[in-house]
Amino acid sequence: MTTANNDPDARIYTAALAIIGNEILSGRTQDANLAHLAKTLNTWGVEMREVRVVPDIEGEIVDAVNALRARYDYVFTTGGIGPTHDDITADSIAKAFALPLIEHPAAIALLAAHYPPGELTPVRRRMARVPDGADLIENPISKAPGFRIGNVFVLAGVPAIMRAQLEGARGFIAGGRSVQSRTVSVLVGESRIAELLEDVQKHYPDTDIGSYPFFRKAGFGTALVLRGRDLPRLEEATESLRQALRGAGIEAHEGEIPA
Amino acid sequence: MTTANNDPDARIYTAALAIIGNEILSGRTQDANLAHLAKTLNTWGVEMREVRVVPDIEGEIVDAVNALRARYDYVFTTGGIGPTHDDITADSIAKAFALPLIEHPAAIALLAAHYPPGELTPVRRRMARVPDGADLIENPISKAPGFRIGNVFVLAGVPAIMRAQLEGARGFIAGGRSVQSRTVSVLVGESRIAELLEDVQKHYPDTDIGSYPFFRKAGFGTALVLRGRDLPRLEEATESLRQALRGAGIEAHEGEIPA
Known part of the structure; x- marks a missing residue:
């Protein structure tokens, strides 16, 4: 890897x-x-x-x-x-x-x-x-x-x-590799997912995982943003997060929830 | 004063x-x-x-x-x-x-x-x-x-x-006196008024005079924002600016020009 x-x-x-x-x-x-x-x-x-x-x-x-x-x-x-x-x-x-x-x-x-x-x-x-x-x-x-x-x-x-x-x-300007990001949104508050999120973060220390509460028409929820330079590794971390959410009975929406 | x-x-x-x-x-x-x-x-x-x-x-x-x-x-x-x-x-x-x-x-x-x-x-x-x-x-x-x-x-x-x-x-939180501001807008570019603005600034060193170009329906122009804690002094500086603009044949609009 x-x-x-x-x-x-x-x-x-x-x-x-x-x-x-x-x-x-x-x-x-x-x-x-x-x-x-x-x-x-x-x-x-x-x-x-x-x-x-x-x-x-x-x-x-x-x-x-x-x-x-x-x-x-x-x-x-x-x-x-x-x-x-x-x-x-x-x-x-x-x-x-x-x-x-x-x-x-x-x-x-x-x-x-x-x-x-x-x-x-x-x-x-x-x-x-x-x-x-x-x-x-x-x-x-x-x-x-x-x-x-x-x-x-x-x-x-x-x-x-x-x-x-x-x-x-x-x-x-010379640059290196771009940071790529993936967003998964859930319609539950941050505190419902804090533990599983921390667990995924521990397994993927090279992926930066941020958690951002929102208030939209669809309800209140949390956008989970994963960022990293290694695309296969980022996809793997994102899939790991999806699985953890599934295991906790929480539906994962790809991307941001519309405003 | x-x-x-x-x-x-x-x-x-x-x-x-x-x-x-x-x-x-x-x-x-x-x-x-x-x-x-x-x-x-x-x-x-x-x-x-x-x-x-x-x-x-x-x-x-x-x-x-x-x-x-x-x-x-x-x-x-x-x-x-x-x-x-x-x-x-x-x-x-x-x-x-x-x-x-x-x-x-x-x-x-x-x-x-x-x-x-x-x-x-x-x-x-x-x-x-x-x-x-x-x-x-x-x-x-x-x-x-x-x-x-x-x-x-x-x-x-x-x-x-x-x-x-x-x-x-x-x-x-304990505070002092608020900063008050006055805005005068002109429909000319900054370089047309730079000298007179600097002259007013020199006479009123305790008033902060900022100059901000804008592009609006009414045309392009410059918002001149005067800020200070001493209201009579601020009014005096603003009037001095209005007079300087008048002397240069430039119309002064009070406040911001609508977008």
């Missing part, structure tokens, strides 16, 4: 996200980037391990990015790369890397091509500033580039632009 | 949130607690300053909670307090405080009253475990208590239960 642990190619690539923005911390804006980023990275074989939401304060951004980039293969930031005074992400990343902040010539060219002649104002030029040595991350839908420096990827906060930039970042 | 800085009663109370859960990190589940918690705390005069999302791994939870509780007045955790094997928040908080984990007698009484006789199984008793010395946080809608130990408040991840428990936590 092959498990992820015995597979020499199964290096696990990890990522973290720093969400930069007072508007997320105040509750004004609901983050819409984490779920998309986590799912996309997983298809690339990279696992999201930590997220921090920090305010628009340089020292806070520097500390968070430095803590995260030392620990994970890739760090993504969202937010704070527009033209206004509260857009301080580029400055903060340069400081985190102790690099000078420069105007990237290719970014200036992109902006110059976008605005009418004479309208590339000093304020707009701010959007071309990157730490010295950064690569631009272009995107198909807007002129605004993100950038990469070291293992840190700096993306926009506006979801449509962030998603486009993330596609532009694809070429910089 | 009174500013927050000159007001001896204007101590700022701060909070952080640790969201515990693989399902948030994987993108399976969208967090629905941060915005509610941030807005509720603000009405209580407490400001959300940092959020971390961490996986269901004891060491990660311990490290995050210990970092946050040393730094902020209050720390909230959501998730991981159910009856299953992946619910390890109580164990992790006890470890963070180096306290034994005990069964809280009042929590056992709540659970015993909820389940039919003989059905308070060992698995269900898990939900009564708290660090020794913790206070229960009861809630009006369900039996499941959260708990408080030191400055850490441990709440459920299911939003309806979390919200009810948060009401139960109200009595433990």
Whole structure:
């Protein structure tokens, strides 16, 4: 039986996200980037391990990015790369890397091509500033580039632009095997199945088994989500769970119960 | 002119949130607690300053909670307090405080009253475990208590239960003055207003001015959000912004532009 642990190619690539923005911390804006980023990275074989939401304060951004980039293969930031005074992400990343902040010539060219002649104002030029040595991350839908420096990827906060930039970042990212998941739903509460679930988890330590209560039209119940990188092993753990549920007289529904 | 800085009663109370859960990190589940918690705390005069999302791994939870509780007045955790094997928040908080984990007698009484006789199984008793010395946080809608130990408040991840428990936590929380906000929207891009915005920000350093691009039926534009604890000062900054916009020939709309 092959498990992820015995597979020499199964290096696990990890990522973290720093969400930069007072508007997320105040509750004004609901983050819409984490779920998309986590799912996309997983298809690339990279696992999201930590997220921090920090305010628009340089020292806070520097500390968070430095803590995260030392620990994970890739760090993504969202937010704070527009033209206004509260857009301080580029400055903060340069400081985190102790690099000078420069105007990237290719970014200036992109902006110059976008605005009418004479309208590339000093304020707009701010959007071309990157730490010295950064690569631009272009995107198909807007002129605004993100950038990469070291293992840190700096993306926009506006979801449509962030998603486009993330596609532009694809070429910089090496990944391993994706995490696959299987979901089995039951119409009983968590406490009815806690013991058998723990038993299955003990037999399949390389499969991550999560248990999530829900309240739907069909009633209340629990979604059981199994996740792992080794597909045959994941199928085996899922079948073992189905059998355990059957043995306890509990009907197992494949997938999520509709809302 | 009174500013927050000159007001001896204007101590700022701060909070952080640790969201515990693989399902948030994987993108399976969208967090629905941060915005509610941030807005509720603000009405209580407490400001959300940092959020971390961490996986269901004891060491990660311990490290995050210990970092946050040393730094902020209050720390909230959501998730991981159910009856299953992946619910390890109580164990992790006890470890963070180096306290034994005990069964809280009042929590056992709540659970015993909820389940039919003989059905308070060992698995269900898990939900009564708290660090020794913790206070229960009861809630009006369900039996499941959260708990408080030191400055850490441990709440459920299911939003309806979390919200009810948060009401139960109200009595433990002292706050200062709430942050008030004013929003002015303009139908021009950020780069058109960046300079005047920075100028207003410089004159009102105690008011936090954020600028958020939007794409709505009415067109694309920018929401300008001013936030501060001193209401007259906030009104003055907002009026100064309106005047600056008028001077630049840009129409200011009060509030958000509808979607």
